[in-house]
Amino acid sequence: MTRYILKRVVLALLTLWLVTAVVFFTTHVLPGNVGLRILGPFAERDAINALNEELGMNRPIITQYLDWIGTTLHGDLGQSILYDEPVSKILWPALVYSTKLASMAFLICVPLSILGGVVAALKRGKLVDRVITVGSLSAAMIPEFVWGVIFVLVFGVELRWLPVSGLADDGAGPLNQALHLLMPSLCLVLVLFGYIARITRAGVIEALDSDYTRTAILKGMSQRQVIWKHVLRNALLPTIAVVASQITYLIGGLVAIELIFNYPGFGSLLLGSVTYRDYPTLQAAVLITGTIIVTVQLLADILFSVLNPRIRQGISS
């Protein structure tokens, strides 16, 4: 058990190191003069050279990388070129905003998709099953911004049921805030629902077909009891892993959704840093993305091992 967790932690650190390398070398090795990209094509040659000098772009690439890693590890994410403030200072509020939106999406999505998966599995092969599996995966392939546009049009403009901005006015109560976040969260839910439902369905079907379920039924347990005590307990293990992996899609989705609903979160910050070539902010934002994802997946792995008796007792599966 401890060995398993240690191995996972080492792998997570290795992944994180690879992420730093990807972040750094993508922005530094791809063709293009950093000073020129920041100042634009009409800048003076001298100004470009001076900026490159100031940013330390003329030093060997490995030195730059080690320096960057060093300062980042000390918690110094650099200075934003766009806002002229420390990156950490603008990153934090954006992360808080996005966490609110993401939590809302997860709170709606996880119970709903598990329910969907269980229903599909119990009605295997019937129309309900086809509609849930094929329908929800098709919905997941439609980009979030397309859902955003459709939702705004239907529920915001035509029916006027929901506010079209993700952010409530200052001083609004939590319920009002949640109402503003409902439409953006639903767009994210549609993209996440399909995978979680499909994995839950597969897990439930496997559990339903197993010997222990048959024994439980033959023993005379009621269907409800069999499903709660035997089927769900075994079926939900793989679901934990897939819920954690959805965090990747969720963060990717935030960029477009926050743009549509005018929400000042992490995705907006990331997009802004790309549009205005604010490299320190961009690097920090991508690095934070990687860190969050690796951490969540590590926690899910650990939770999975704690809940799974086969790993807990050190039996390799």
Place this chain on the structure above:
Amino acid sequence: MNQIAKDERTKIRRERLTLLRRNKAFIFGSILLGTWIVCAIFGDLVAPKNPEFIDLLAVDIRPSSTYFFGTDSLGRDVFSRVIVGARPILIMAFGATVIGTICGTTIGLIAGYYKGMIDSIVMRLVDALSAMPVIVFALLAVAALEKPSNLMTMIIIGIVFTPIIARTVRAAVLGESELDYVAAAKLRTEKVPHILAVEILPNVLPPIIVEFTVRLGYAVFAIATLSFLGAGVETGSPNWGSQVAEHYSLIYGGVWWSTLFPAAAIASLAVGVNLIADGLVEVFDL
């Protein structure tokens, strides 16, 4: 290969085709994708009006019998722009998926056959890339380039797909390389490239084909999103994602057509590809 084995293969292929023809979702998906492919190839001939023609006297006109999908804020015909807009997204999505499939299959074959070091490296790369949303990675790379380029965006998405496809192929190869026909080929002292390309590859084609279709769907997703975000896609030619981005602020004022139709086009393409993938998964029994 002897005659009996050949006959067996043709038989299996025929059976799969029959199954596909009976799969309603697959047929519907093929019709959707097929329609857009026709638009992408013959778009200029199919479009009833010049998609680039600006008519400031016919701005934001509702859908009518003259303008099926209405006109946009510059008086351009939305219907024609949607038809012509199929080309960039399809070229880029197919291009990115082909790049990813070729590179991923090669790496997956090698990793699954040799196992050991190469295998561990591939798996770590998969881990690292799965810690990075495609969109975020593409944005990072796009920001590093001096100007948006369709070709570079295609290559970047292809690179992101490579380890994912490599993982699928590797898993399939791991199972195959234990089988007798591979051992027989080794005993015949066949060269490794021959064993990989001629012996193993044909037997792992089904998962590769399915993975290709699934990735194609993700490529459509990623490219549409990137063009909506205004990153990594050349401006100028009509493009569904950019059309939505340019006009969606008008929907609050009731002008919905210049946004909804290109958005629906993206949705129908994405759903079409997904239905095809779903049908293939069922028929190949994966």
